[in-house]
Structures are given as structure tokens and as C-alpha cells.
Amino acid sequence: MSKVRTRFAPSPTGRMHVGNLRTALYAYLVAKHEDGDFILRIEDTDQERLVEGAVDIIYRTLAATGLVHDEGPDKDKGVGPYVQSERQEQGIYLEYAKKLIEKGEAYYCFCDDERLKECKQVIGDKEISIYDKHCLSLSKEEVEAKLAAGMPYVIRQNNPRTGTTTFHDELYGDITVDNAELDDMILIKSDGFPTYNFANVVDDHLMGITHVVRGNEYISSSPKYNRLYEAFGWEVPKYIHCPLITNEEHQKLSKRSGHSSYEDLIEQGFLTEAVVNFVALLGWSPESDNEIFSLDELVKAFDYHRISKSPAVFDITKLKWMNGEYMKAMDFDRFYEMAEPYLKEYVKGDYDLKKIAKMVQTRIEIFPDIKDHVDFFDAVPEYDSSMYCHKKMKTNQESSLSVLKELVPVLEAQDDYSNDALFETLSKFAADHEYKNGYVLWPVRTAVSGKQMTPGGATELMEILGKEESLARINAAIAKLS
């Protein structure tokens, strides 16, 4: 059996859509699971949609996610170039289109917009056009005359009007359509560039692609691609059409959702590994019920037969959970490195950011969550005295006031403001007065933070704040409660 070769063939039109990322992932996994090759091809045949820098985004994203390609524009292994505009320049597509013309499987078309309008009809609120094969009837001489006169032209596929065409998808099985549904799609555009429809067939064959992994949206044009392969006498690759990723409204994930691209997600504080892991599970499930997978583990576990056929909603809530799992499992040094910019933004005071980072690591799902956990370090926020009332701790404003007052001399006498020492002192204080720990620690924590929730307990916070600041805050609380 020949080596598996898959490709990822994005258009450089902007950010990496998560659907695209998943297609790339699956193509990578299909290849790597069988120890095959993963190829990158740039499909830049639409001149108008090209976006400056988009190719770099593709490289960066593949590198960041670990989807390392074996071949591509920067790694020619003999079937290059790997950029379609360069292939076009070499005349590859026109050459093959002409072969089709010779076989009667394609033809020149000189129809202009005016003429094409006649083929259009409006049904409902949509405009559909089916080309009427007008130019197919042109004689060889007429065609040559028009060509010689420099008339603009396109080359169209010549599809039959009767019969059916069947193609096989690894997931969906055989899909059959009436040939009457097959439009004479354009193969070569009037600017000389091939359409995706043609270029992908020619390139996939020339590059020896064995498994075509792509989005579901291509399923309805696949019969036409099959006819192309057959017309050339080429072996048809295995097709694997992946289900769509949708938003909560079950519609195609769009920019409007705010998290439609890999770059969006990273900007929002998600980790690359979590995004890859999450996206792998949208439309595919492993045999085990494990959900946390590194890329290497995915390679081992990935069986493309387990890809599902129905669309999947992109559930950002679950992604957040998964991201949190990665956060917690993360090596602290790396966590700190990534968290530091956020910490520095919200904590200006001279506090031990590493200690704060440690407290926060198990409590956040994405980096921006840090803000709400640390915003009290620089200054105690405005808060209501009723916060001192806590049913379970059996505290209220009066009890808190008296506890805090009693505590001041104790805390003034204390020099070791480490968490352990403070906790020991306060526990002892509580025991001596026959208080429950919470009865004294709740007011302290409140006094010191002014918050309902904090990333650590009272003594942990005091360790970070230090003696002076802790006492100042407690005294301020006493004043507030008096």
C-alpha cells in the first residue's frame, strides 16, 4: 500500500477559521496516524481576495499548533511549486484544461456577462444560473477565430445532461446525483487562473494526495470533481468530508461570533493546546472516554472512521473548562510567563506576583479571568459592611468589629507574616477565645480584600500584603464598622 499523503490547502484570506484549523488537524492526523505525509499548499487563485500577510498567519498557526507540514512552499520535495499562483505561471492548469478540451470533456466559452444573464433565473429570493452550453456548439474554426482575435474566454467542464454520477466518501458512503444537476463549471477563469474546482483536482493528483480531507461544503461539488478524475483517467483519492462547525444558532460559524478564528481565541486568553484538543473533539470521538489529548496522543488515537457526520456546535463554555484543565496542569514557570502580563496590568503595587500567580492558577479558565481575582491588591474596593455578615461563619458586623479590634494587638506583635505563621497565630487566637476559625478569619479576609471571593484565604492574602498593609486595611475596616 502506498504511503498516505494528505494536504491542507488554505486560501490566504485572513485569520485561521476554527473550521479550517480543524480540517488541517484532521488532515494532519489522517496522515500521521499512518505515518504519512502532510502537505501544505497555498490556494491563492483568487486575486481579489488575497490579504497581505495571510500566508504568514498560516505558517505561524501551523507552527504554533504543531501541525508541522512535511512539504510545502518552504519545503519542496519534488512536486512543487506548492503555491497555485506559481503553478499557474508555469502553465500547468491550462495545459491540463487543454487535454480535457481535446477529449471533449471541456470547452472554450466566450459568453460575456450580458449573455450569462440570460441563463440566470430568480427563484424565491435567490438567483441561480445554469449555463446553457451555448459555446459548446461553436465549431473549431469559430473558436480559433475568437481566440486569435484575443476574445476573453473561460474554459468550462462539459458535463452530460443525462445519467447519474456517483462518488464515494469514506464517511458518507456512496453519493449519487443526476447529471442534470451538474453545471458546466468554470475550470479556467478569464484571468487565466484556475478555479478551486479545477486546481484542487489537478494538484491533488500531481502531488500524489491519497486522502482528500475537506469541509462538508464541498460534498455537493464532489461528483463534478470525480468526473474530472475520470476524464483524465486518474485514480480518485479517498474523500473524507468533515462536518460543519456551527455557532449556538446552528449556523455556520462566522466572524460575528467573536471567536471564529484561532487568533481570536488566543487573544482571548486560550491556550493553543486546549484549542487543538477541543477542536479535535468537535466531530470526532475516541474509543476511550478520555477527553484530554496532546497532539501526539491524538495522532495515536485518531481513526478517521470515527468522525461524525452531523454538524457540531462550537461550545465556548466547554472550551473554557478544557482550557482550565490545561491551566491547572501547566508547568508553573510557563504559567507564570504567560500570566505575568495580565498580573502586571492589574497589580501595580510591589507584591510578589509569583505567589499571586500560584493562587490564581487553579482558579482561572482563561487568562483574562485574572483581573477579577487580583484587583483588590492595589486598593480595597468600595464594599458594603453587610459583607461581614456570614450565616455559616456566624459573623455579623458587630462580631467582626470586636474580633478585628481584639486582633490588632495580636497582629501588631506578630513579625512573621508568612501564611503558616499567621494561620497558626490566628487559629490559636480563635481557640483561646473559643471561636471557630471562620468566625475570626472571615472578617479578616473581608477587611483585607473588601471582596466576597478571593484567590486565597485571609492569611494567604496577608502574607502577600505584608504586615504594614494588612494592619492598615484592618484598621480601616474597624473605622468603617465603628
Place this chain on the structure above:
RNA sequence: GGUUCCUUGGUCAAGCGGUUAAGACGUCGCCCUCUCACGGCGAAAACAGCGGUUCGAUUCCGCUAGGAACUGCCA
């Protein structure tokens, strides 16, 4: 409109003729606890509908309904 595809809890999903219909996220409750979180335990929550086939259908077939994709000189 036409064509094609899809349809298990709110979401991701397992299941591939006989199951108390997994698991995860989320939700709720309890425990742990110097708050919250983590962690632990538990609960509620699903086979779109109708017909077949079959001793027996979530599973196979058909129809209906709903959804989606395609219907570009975009990919």
C-alpha cells in the same frame, strides 16, 4: 425552488437489533474548606414524528417534519 447531507439530554457525544441508553461540559444539591475555586459524591436532563421489516427497534427501510450545505470567473 432544486440537489445533497444531517437529526440520541441545553451542548459535545458513546451506541452499530435485545443495554437500567455510556461519558464529558453546563445546571442543581451535598461533602471538603480561613471565602471562592480545586477535589470528591450525587441528582435532574435525550433516541424528532409516523409507518413498515423483525420474536424484538435508538440501531435496518420508507415517508413526514425540522435543520444545514451547495446552487459564483469564492474557496
